[in-house]
Structures are given as structure tokens and as C-alpha cells.
Amino acid sequence: MDHKLFIYNSLxxxxxxxxxxxxxxxxxxxxxxTVYGEAHLGHARPAITFDVLFRYLKYLGYKVRYVRxxxxxxxxxxxxxxxxxxxxxxxxLEQLEPMELVQRYVNSYHENMLKLNILPPSIEPHAxxxxxxxxxxxxxxxxxxFAYESNGSVYFDVNKYNExxxxxxxxxxxxxxxxxxxxxxxxxxxKRNPFDFALWKKADPVHIMHWPSEWSEGFPGWHLECxxxxxxxxxxxxDIHGGGMDLLFPHHECEIAQSIAANGVDHVKTWMHxxxxxxxxxxxxxxxxxxxxxxxxxxxNHHLLERAYCPMTxxxxxxxxxxxxxxxxxxxxxxxxEKGLKRLLSAGELIGKxxxxxxxxxxxxxxxxxxxxxxxxxxxxxxxxxxxxxxxxIINLINDGKETITKPDLLELGKFFNSVMIDILGLISxxxxxxxxxxxxxxxxxIIDLRLQARQKKDFQTSDLIRDRLNNLNVRLNDxxxxxxxxxx
RNA sequence: GGUUCCGUGGCCGAGUGGCUAGGCACCGGUCUGCAAAACCGAUUACAGCGGUUCGAAUCCGCUCGGAACCUCCA
Numbered sequence: 001m002d003h004k005l006f007i008y009n010s011l012x013x014x015x016x017x018x019x020x021x022x023x024x025x026x027x028x029x030x031x032x033x034t035v036y037g038e039a040h041l042g043h044a045r046p047a048i049t050f051d052v053l054f055r056y057l058k059y060l061g062y063k064v065r066y067v068r069x070x071x072x073x074x075x076x077x078x079x080x081x082x083x084x085x086x087x088x089x090x091x092x093l094e095q096l097e098p099m100e101l102v103q104r105y106v107n108s109y110h111e112n113m114l115k116l117n118i119l120p121p122s123i124e125p126h127a128x129x130x131x132x133x134x135x136x137x138x139x140x141x142x143x144x145x146f147a148y149e150s151n152g153s154v155y156f157d158v159n160k161y162n163e164x165x166x167x168x169x170x171x172x173x174x175x176x177x178x179x180x181x182x183x184x185x186x187x188x189x190x191k192r193n194p195f196d197f198a199l200w201k202k203a204d205p206v207h208i209m210h211w212p213s214e215w216s217e218g219f220p221g222w223h224l225e226c227x228x229x230x231x232x233x234x235x236x237x238x239d240i241h242g243g244g245m246d247l248l249f250p251h252h253e254c255e256i257a258q259s260i261a262a263n264g265v266d267h268v269k270t271w272m273h274x275x276x277x278x279x280x281x282x283x284x285x286x287x288x289x290x291x292x293x294x295x296x297x298x299x300x301n302h303h304l305l306e307r308a309y310c311p312m313t314x315x316x317x318x319x320x321x322x323x324x325x326x327x328x329x330x331x332x333x334x335x336x337x338e339k340g341l342k343r344l345l346s347a348g349e350l351i352g353k354x355x356x357x358x359x360x361x362x363x364x365x366x367x368x369x370x371x372x373x374x375x376x377x378x379x380x381x382x383x384x385x386x387x388x389x390x391x392x393x394i395i396n397l398i399n400d401g402k403e404t405i406t407k408p409d410l411l412e413l414g415k416f417f418n419s420v421m422i423d424i425l426g427l428i429s430x431x432x433x434x435x436x437x438x439x440x441x442x443x444x445x446x447i448i449d450l451r452l453q454a455r456q457k458k459d460f461q462t463s464d465l466i467r468d469r470l471n472n473l474n475v476r477l478n479d480x481x482x483x484x485x486x487x488x489x
Numbered sequence: 490g491g492u493u494c495c496g497u498g499g500c501c502g503a504g505u506g507g508c509u510a511g512g513c514a515c516c517g518g519u520c521u522g523c524a525a526a527a528c529c530g531a532u533u534a535c536a537g538c539g540g541u542u543c544g545a546a547u548c549c550g551c552u553c554g555g556a557a558c559c560u561c562c563a
Contacts, residue, residue: 033563042563076561086561171558172492178559222561244563249492251562274563275494281555285562320512321502326495326556333501336513343512346527374503382503386511396528400519460522467524478526485526 005060007240008324008378010248010271011170015378020239021269026062027238028054029230029268031247032124034071035105036090039112040291041277041314041329042244042284048315048426049274049323049379050242051118055424056375067233068121072102073128073209074201075222085219088209098209099128112294115311117426123233127225131211134220134228137262138199146261150190152202152216156258158195167257170271171249197254199224223254227267231259241268245275246285274323279304281328292329306331309338310430316341319381319425340389345429347392348421350399351414357404362394364409368416375424384420391417448477448484 006015020026030050033043050068057064075086091098113120127134138154141147146161147154158167158175168174178195198221203210210217230238236259243252252271259267276283284291292302300308317337321327367387374383391413397403405413421427447466454462467477470486478485 031563034561040563044563046563173559177491245557246562249558250560276557276563278556283557283562287560287562291562317501325502328501330500332499332513336501338513340512343527380503382512383510386503389511393529400528402529455522458522464523471525476525479521479524480527481520487526 005056005376006378007270007272009269010273011268016270018239018270020062021237024062026057026064026240027234028057028064028066028240028242029226029234029238030066030068030121030241031226031243031251032068032070033105033109034075034086035102035109036075036086037105037286038293038295039105039109040284040286040293041297042291043109044112044116044294044314045277045318045323045327046242046244046274047113047118048116048318050272051426052319052379052381052424053240053242053272054119054121055426056379059419059424065123065234066121067123067125067229069225069229070102070106070124070126071222071225072099072106072126074220074225085207085209088207091208102126102128108295112311115298116294116315117312117428119426125229125233127220127229128209130225130229130232131220133232134224135200135211135213137224137228137231137258138220140262141199141258144261144264146257147199148192149215150192152218153190153198154200154215155191155196156199156254156261158193158197158257161257161261165257165260168253170253170256173249173253195250197221197223197250199258223251224258226251226255227258227262230255230267231263236263236265236267238268240270240272242272242274245273246283248273275326277318277329278326279329284329304329304331306335309334312427312430313338313341316385316427319427320385322378322380322382324378341427344385344388344392344421344427347395348417349429350395351410351417354395354398354405354410356407356410358406360405360409361403362405364405364413364416367391367394368412371416371420381425384425388417388420444475444486448486451477452484 005018007018008015028050030046033039050066054064054066072087073085076084087098087102091101094101096104110120138147141156142149142154145157147156161167162175168178175195179193200213200215200218200220202216202218207219210219226241230241241252241255256267276285278284279290279292282288282290292304294311294314296302297305297309297314298311300306313334317334318327320337320340367390371384371387374380374387377383394403395413395417398405447470451463451466454460454466470477474488476487478487
């Protein structure tokens with residue numbers, strides 16, 4: 001594979017040249033949602049980040065197996081290992097069968113992802129569908145002596161693990177410090193140490209999601225699903241594991257420990273973590289109750305939103321920041337993104353209409369090299385996008401006759417622009433086509449024709465009246481050389 | 490308290506030693522009956538103080554301010 005893709009590895013805290021374990025195959029695992037509520041803007045970040053990675057790896061010629069899980073059991077509501085299962089709680093509140101609730105939010109998640117033009121993963125395993133695999137993993141960990149049973153539950157023995165391996169290598173923690181800083185929590189007497197975590201939890205009598213096991217009627221711990229499913233579909237050691245930065249500890253730290261304890265080998269080669277989306281400088285999150293659902297964005301239905309935003313605007317907005325930086329939400333930033341995206345899309349449409357010349361007056365290969373150089377540098381999408389804007393500027397200048405392009409260059413430009421915009425960044429124009437062909441559009445054609453007649457008679461009083469009154473209805477008329485177009489604001 | 494990170498022009502956001510990213514807004518221009526849209530062009534910056542260096546937004550130190558993780562979170 002002839003490229004130099006560098007990816008920042010959270011484990012080594014360095015950018016590393018990406019070399020697959022078994023090229024051209026690449027195994028990619030990303031933590032998906034816990035489906036107990038509507039997807040919000042925060043869910044869009046990893047989905048989009050790793051969608052671009054998935055697309056780019058495929059563009060580079062790799063055969064990628066992309067696994068993104070659905071967490072539908074075991075994710076507890078409160079303090080580690082003592083709260084209620086999130087799905088069960090929500091199901092109780094909404095008086096639904098837990099799997100009914102899961103199905104509802106999975107459907108909604110898929111709908112939102114589709115709108116954001118996120119490719120479906122190769123495999124989307126559910127935690128509840130892999131109870132057997134999780135139980136088998138628990139047995140392996142018990143057999144190797146890194147877990148213990150306590151009152152029907154099974155806990156991971158962090159101290160025991162730490163004698164042979166290193167717990168905390170991902171998040172830069174050590175167990176002594178953790179011990180010193182751990183708050184004593186009620187109801188944790190089953191554990192030998194406060195930072196031991198559950199592999200299997202005995203279900204209390206009112207708990208509705210539970211499975212039989214030799215330890216108890218119960219359910220698996222949250223961290224276990226990713227270890228079990230990652231191993232099942234991608235192998236004991238695989239290439240890339242992604243997720244939000246907030247999952248780095250404890251979730252991914254525990255995942256590493258479990259996998260190594262069970263299999264005796266390193267779990268993941270490259271760990272990638274996307275940063276958070278902030279709102280007024282603070283993390284957008286369920287617990288802070290400052291999150292905006294994706295459907296609310298698409299409909300403009302939230303007190304923080306001045307109006308609705310298209311899914312592509314949100315995708316572009318997120319890609320204008322590098323994935324390891326925080327990105328701050330604001331209406332102003334979103335509207336800026338909307339206009340910028342529009343500019344790129346119309347430049348893209350212009351390419352097919354450009355006239356060619358015997359010579360090119362600009363350096364196309366420089367733009368192309370800069371763009372792929374940026375993508376190879378830990379997916380620096382903002383710089384790649386800046387290069388697309390440079391290309392757009394040149395496309396417009398060619399269209400104005402102020403720059404020229406040869407036929408081969410034009411072909412290459414078109415191929416480059418579409419590859420980056422559509423195939424890699426996944427930015428496509430929203431279909432404005434839905435307005436065409438209906439009554440509204442036919443009526444507008446009549447009004448525009450009448451106004452054109454008035455203008456031809458130099459009856460500007462009438463033509464301006466038509467335009468002003470349409471303006472009052474938030475319908476904007478644009479007179480161009482090719483005729484008059486209209487758009488709703 | 491521990492661990493980690495950040496502070497760039499009106500707003501968003503790249504850049505980690507020399508070559509004023511980019512977008513949006515503002516301003517100037519082209520086009521237009523006028524406007525809008527579109528396009529072209531120009532301007533504005535590196536939290537503060539000290540240090541290293543021929544040269545620092547970029548390295549080091551201090552100060553101030555902010556964030557994340559350490560408990561569920563994408």
C-alpha cells in the first residue's frame with residue numbers, strides 16, 4: 001500500500017505510521033451508542049469521525065471490516081456496578097419491554113445516521129446477542145485467575161492483573177494513586193477493591209433482563225461486551241479501536257485488561273479517541289442535560305437553535321475541526337458552515353461545465369498533494385477542506401475566464417474533487433429537488449413568468465412588488481443570467 | 490487533590506521555530522433596471538510576563554483564565 005497514513009495512537013500518545021496487522025485487511029471496532037434515548041449531537045462526532053476513517057481506508061484500497069456495537073444491556077445508570085441498568089430503567093419509565101425500547105432507539109439512531117450520510121458498519125452486534133461469548137470470556141478470565149466470584153457476581157481482580165500486566169497504561173493511571181483517590185461507595189462490599197469492576201452481575205428480583213449462568217441469574221458487565229465482540233469478529237488482536245474520549249477511562253482501560261486477562265495477548269494496536277462537542281465551552285452530555293438531539297437539529301426544535309440545520313451542515317461543521325479537538329457549538333458557527341458547504345457544492349457542480357484550454361494556469365498537483373498530505377496526517381479534515389476551498393476558488397476563476405485548465409487537468413480535478421468531497425468526506429448536496437414538480441413549484445413558475453413580463457416592459461413597480469411580497473413570505477428571488485431562481489429561507 | 494489538555498483576529502477553526510491556513514461576518518469591486526444571490530479582491534491574530542534563539546503563535550519558566558477524565562456519558 002503506497003501511502004503514509006499516520007494515526008495518533010492514544011496508547012503511545014504519538015502519531016504512528018498505520019500498518020495493518022494483516023494487510024490488505026483492516027479490523028476497525030468503534031463503540032456505538034447505548035440505546036436508551038435519542039441520538040444527540042455528541043453521538044454524531046464519533047460516527048462521522050470513524051465514518052471518514054472507514055471511507056478513507058477503503059479509498060486507500062484496504063478491505064475493512066468495521067464493527068460498531070449496540071449496547072443494550074449491562075450499562076448501569078449510576079455509580080459503578082451499583083446502579084440500575086439504563087435500558088431497564090428507561091423501559092420501566094416508558095412502560096415498555098426493554099427490547100421494545102432498544103428497537104425503537106436503534107431504529108431512530110439508524111435514521112439519524114442515514115441522514116448524516118454515515119455508511120452502515122460491516123457488522124453491528126448487540127451486547128444482548130452475545131451473552132454466550134461474554135460468559136465464555138468470563139470463564140477464561142476466572143480460569144487464568146484474574147477474576148473472583150462474590151455473592152453470585154463476578155469481578156475483575158485489578159490487583160492480581162497488575163502483578164503480571166499493567167493496569168492503567170491507556171489512561172496513565174496507577175493503582176496506588178487510584179486507591180488513594182477512590183471514594184468509598186456504599187454497596188461495594190462484594191468487591192475486594194473499589195476499582196475492581198463487574199464482569200457478571202447477579203440480577204436483583206425486580207430486574208427484567210437476565211440470563212442463566214453458573215454464578216447466578218444475571219447479566220454481563222458493561223465493559224465486557226466490547227472485549228467479547230471485538231475478539232469474536234476481529235480476532236484477539238486487531239488494528240484500530242475507536243470511541244469518544246470520555247470512554248478512555250474506565251471503559252477502554254477495563255476492556256484492555258479483560259482482553260489481555262482472557263487471551264494473554266494485546267487487544268488493540270491503535271486506540272483512537274475523538275474529542276467532545278461543547279456548548280458554551282462545556283461538554284454536551286446527558287448528565288449535564290445540555291445536549292441537543294439530532295432530530296431537533298434537523299427540525300430546529302430546541303430553545304438553543306435559531307432555526308433548523310441540514311444534516312450535511314452538521315457533518316461539515318464537525319469535519320471543519322480536527323477530530324481530537326473539541327468543537328464548540330453555536331448558531332453562528334453552524335450558519336458559517338452552511339454557507340461554506342454551499343460554496344463547495346456549487347463549485348463541484350461547476351466542474352462539469354468548465355471550458356478547457358491548451359494550458360493550465362495553476363498547479364493542480366500541489367492542491368492534491370496538500371489535501372492527501374492532510375488526510376494522511378491523522379485525518380486533518382480542516383486542512384483538506386481548506387484545500388477544497390482553494391480548488392473551488394480556482395474553479396470559479398476558470399469559469400470567469402481568469403484562469404485556464406487543460407482537458408487532462410480538468411478530468412483529474414473532477415476526479416479529485418469528487419473523491420474527496422463525496423467518497424472520503426461523505427459530503428453530498430441535500431436534494432432541493434423535493435420542491436420541484438409539486439403545486440408550489442408550478443405556482444412559483446407562474447409568478448416568475450409574470451414578473452419577467454413586467455420587467456421586459458420596464459414595469460419595475462410591479463416586478464419589485466412581486467419580489468417584495470414574496471420576500472415577506474421568506475421566499476427569495478435571485479435573478480441570474482440563466483433566469484430567475486427562488487428559494488425558501 | 491491526582492492525571493491530561495487548551496487559551497489564535499468580530500465568530501468558528503488549522504498551524505508546533507523563519508514562507509501572513511481556510512470558512513463565516515465586515516469592507517471594496519464585478520454582474521444587475523435596482524436589489525438579492527453568485528463571483529473576485531483586501532484588512533484584522535496568536536492570554537499576560539520573563540527566558541532560550543540571528544529569529545517564537547510555535548521551545549522553556551512563571552502568572553492568569555478555561556476544559557476533560559478520576560462516577561454514567563459519544
